Amino acid sequence: MDITAEAKQVMVHALSKMYSSRTQRGGLRLHRSLLLTLVMRSARDIYHSARLTSEEKGQSDTYGVTENTSQAEEPMDTTSSTTAPLRSAATQATEDGQRSGREGHSQIHDPAGLTVDKENCNPTKLDRPSRKRRSKTDTDPDFLPCKKAKLEFVEVRGILQATQNNSAICGRALDSLPLVPMPRTIVTF
Amino acid sequence: MLTQVDRGGGVSVAAPVSHFYRCAASTAASRQHFSDREESAAAPPVTSQTSWIDSAFLSLRFSEIDTRKINNSFLRDHNYATEADIISTVEFNSTGELLATGDKGGRVVVFQREQESKNQPHRRGEYNVYSTFQSHEPEFDYLKSLEIEEKINKIRWLPQQNAAYFLLSTNDKTVKLWKISERDKRPEGYNLKDEEGRIRDPTTITSLRVPVLRPMDLMVEATPRRIFSNAHTYHINSISVNSDHETYMSTDDLRINLWNLEITNRSFNIVDIKPANMEELTEVITAAEFHPNQCNTFVYSSSKGSIRLCDMRTSALCDNHSKLFEEPEDPSNRSFFSEIISSISDVKFSHSGRYLMTRDYLTVKVWDINMESKPLETYQVHDYLRSKLCSLYENDCIFDKFECVWNGTDSVLMTGSYNNFFRMFDRNTKRDVTLEASRENSKPRAILKPRKVCVGGKRRKDEISVDSLDFSKKILHTAWHPNENIIAVAATNNLYIFQDKVN
Numbered sequence: 059m060d061i062t063a064e065a066k067q068v069m070v071h072a073l074s075k076m077y078s079s080r081t082q083r084g085g086l087r088l089h090r091s092l093l094l095t096l097v098m099r100s101a102r103d104i105y106h107s108a109r110l111t112s113e114e115k116g117q118s119d120t121y122g123v124t125e126n127t128s129q130a131e132e133p134m135d136t137t138s139s140t141t142a143p144l145r146s147a148a149t150q151a152t153e154d155g156q157r158s159g160r161e162g163h164s165q166i167h168d169p170a171g172l173t174v175d176k177e178n179c180n181p182t183k184l185d186r187p188s189r190k191r192r193s194k195t196d197t198d199p200d201f202l203p204c205k206k207a208k209l210e211f212v213e214v215r216g217i218l219q220a221t222q223n224n225s226a227i228c229g230r231a232l233d234s235l236p237l238v239p240m241p242r243t244i245v246t247f
Numbered sequence: 248m249l250t251q252v253d254r255g256g257g258v259s260v261a262a263p264v265s266h267f268y269r270c271a272a273s274t275a276a277s278r279q280h281f282s283d284r285e286e287s288a289a290a291p292p293v294t295s296q297t298s299w300i301d302s303a304f305l306s307l308r309f310s311e312i313d314t315r316k317i318n319n320s321f322l323r324d325h326n327y328a329t330e331a332d333i334i335s336t337v338e339f340n341s342t343g344e345l346l347a348t349g350d351k352g353g354r355v356v357v358f359q360r361e362q363e364s365k366n367q368p369h370r371r372g373e374y375n376v377y378s379t380f381q382s383h384e385p386e387f388d389y390l391k392s393l394e395i396e397e398k399i400n401k402i403r404w405l406p407q408q409n410a411a412y413f414l415l416s417t418n419d420k421t422v423k424l425w426k427i428s429e430r431d432k433r434p435e436g437y438n439l440k441d442e443e444g445r446i447r448d449p450t451t452i453t454s455l456r457v458p459v460l461r462p463m464d465l466m467v468e469a470t471p472r473r474i475f476s477n478a479h480t481y482h483i484n485s486i487s488v489n490s491d492h493e494t495y496m497s498t499d500d501l502r503i504n505l506w507n508l509e510i511t512n513r514s515f516n517i518v519d520i521k522p523a524n525m526e527e528l529t530e531v532i533t534a535a536e537f538h539p540n541q542c543n544t545f546v547y548s549s550s551k552g553s554i555r556l557c558d559m560r561t562s563a564l565c566d567n568h569s570k571l572f573e574e575p576e577d578p579s580n581r582s583f584f585s586e587i588i589s590s591i592s593d594v595k596f597s598h599s600g601r602y603l604m605t606r607d608y609l610t611v612k613v614w615d616i617n618m619e620s621k622p623l624e625t626y627q628v629h630d631y632l633r634s635k636l637c638s639l640y641e642n643d644c645i646f647d648k649f650e651c652v653w654n655g656t657d658s659v660l661m662t663g664s665y666n667n668f669f670r671m672f673d674r675n676t677k678r679d680v681t682l683e684a685s686r687e688n689s690k691p692r693a694i695l696k697p698r699k700v701c702v703g704g705k706r707r708k709d710e711i712s713v714d715s716l717d718f719s720k721k722i723l724h725t726a727w728h729p730n731e732n733i734i735a736v737a738a739t740n741n742l743y744i745f746q747d748k749v750n
Contacts, residue, residue: 064583064637065583067637068583068637068640071640071641075643083394083396084393084394084395084396084398084419084482085391085393085394085395085482087482088481088482088500088501088531089484089500089531089533089550089590090646092528092529092530092531092550093550093586093587093590093646096586096587097583097584097586097587097640100583100585100586101583104583
């Protein structure tokens with residue numbers, strides 16, 4: 059299982075780098091976030107294909123858990139207000155996307171601490187970021203409709219569009235920056 | 248900011264930052280140091296002092312063997328490195344007379360080459376601090392709750408048209424045009440104010456006089472002439488001045504804007520690769536440059552390892568490239584990190600305009616603009632890192648963006664590496680050398696000794712093993728004088744200037 063362990067390590071590092079980049083000076087770097095996303099995807103693909111081959115060989119699955127249909131995160135926009143919080147099943151801690159830049163603490167979660175039973179096994183994730191501030195004890199699954207979150211989404215989008223109108227006068231009209239939608243689910247282990 | 252320059256050789260500076268730089272004094276002694284490396288084994292036997300680089304390597308013939316070498320270095324006097332002092336860009340102007348550096352603290356320091364004088368031939372061509380100014384300040388974008396770093400990402404000089412010098416400097420969001428000019432006369436004898444500038448009491452003025460210009464100590468002043476802002480949503484990574492001397496372009500992760508140097512409130516978007524849905528984003532622009540002679544042509548490189556050449560005459564928006572330079576990936580080299588190491592960190596046209604050079608994490612490639620299918624030449628910068636990619640990923644070094652430069656005749660390429668090493672490749676002889684920028688070998692007139700990294704097995708004396716490399720000492724930015732063999736190498740917060748021997 060060497061390659062799967064390595065893939066896991068790579069994904070773990072990518073996640074922690076993404077988290078720490080949210081509090082970095084200068085805002086999110088699009089290029090770096092894109093590269094991390096690509097690394098995550100390629101590690102996930104390698105992990106899955108390695109596990110598939112190992113399953114075909116009849117080896118027992120040491121994790122014994124239904125894997126979530128994980129999809130990679132979307133690349134981060136540089137604007138912190140649109141930062142889609144990375145959602146991993148064990149991140150019950152704060153994932154306050156729009157205030158990430160200003161918050162003093164950055165929750166660097168150890169995804170290796172993910173435990174299976176807290177996993178969100180919902181493949182049909184609603185395609186919107188959850189702006190809800192999460193506490194450690196908050197175990198509300200996010201697929202439940204949350205009116206407050208939706209409102210904030212709309213507000214933030216309105217602010218963004220206003221920003222776009224005020225910014226550069228380019229030869230072309232600037233299209234409004236779409237909010238980066240919620241990544242569907244993080245790879246779980 | 249005003250900098251007082253004392254032409255006698257010393258520099259006294261009004262700005263507080265100048266004391267960071269110290270020009271290494273030239274002494275009479277020089278050191279000869281050769282090691283028997285493979286790459287120098289084929290070199291012609293050297294009887295006495297020779298150039299700082301294997302003379303045959305550069306295919307230059309030095310008719311005289313001269314003992315006086317000059318190594319200029321601007322080294323910090325203190326050992327601790329403040330982050331603001333980290334040099335983030337280095338650029339010679341078009342004549343090589345001036346050398347500009349930008350740092351993380353938003354400062355620009357300009358060095359000027361001393362004029363050669365017959366009285367002091369050994370001081371030929373040393374660079375001294377000419378001007379220092381604060382180009383960018385940190386800003387806070389309240390709407391996005393983002394701090395905008397003041398780090399200078401790029402400096403590009405404008406061609407000189409009069410006595411003043413002009414350069415463009417940019418941080419993540421704003422480009423500024425700076426004018427650097429000398430003042431050696433000042434008006435004296437005003438009626439309404441005294442010599443210190445205080446307003447005089449009108450009742451004390453009994454006669455009128457005409458102010459006259461009197462010579463004064465030379466002062467170099469830098470003034471911002473244009474500020475080009477609010478045109479980039481993403482972080483600016485390059486600027487490039489067009490050969491028409493009227494326009495320039497600024498490039499961020501997804502867009503390229505074309506500006507007129509005179510007009511600051513309007514720019515034209517010429518490339519936009521932002522997808523309608525950001526979820527579909529697969530590549531970003533990493534660098535762009537105008538062709539050195541054709542004002543309608545430019546190239547931009549992507550994070551996927553491809554380069555696109557565009558012609559502005561075809562359409563207003565150059566999303567469709569005229570040429571696409573891409574090399575198919577070698578499937579045997581596939582790993583977790585293939586995408587990261589294939590991302591191009593720098594692209595440079597040759598001076599002739601015929602070739603392109605690109606730098607990705609492990610290699611430097613030379614492309615012929617007439618051949619899109621594969622590069623003409625590929626040079627391994629530090630292939631011994633290929634097996635270490637996982638640890639380089641963990642310590643973030645795999646994201647480092649190295650630059651690359653051509654020499655004046657497009658025959659030699661130079662780029663940086665780790666452990667304060669930098670590499671040069673001779674395209675004609677296919678020879679390469681690794682040199683180190685460090686205090687030890689920057690004593691004045693010291694010759695640089697070629698270095699070698701051993702990849703395994705028995706380590707020879709003077710070789711360094713891969714695991715002993717210091718990855719915090721990286722050379723990302725270098726510059727080569729447009730006409731002569733003078734190079735500037737930025738090693739974290741130190742600037743090293745190396746020249747070949749005096750002819």
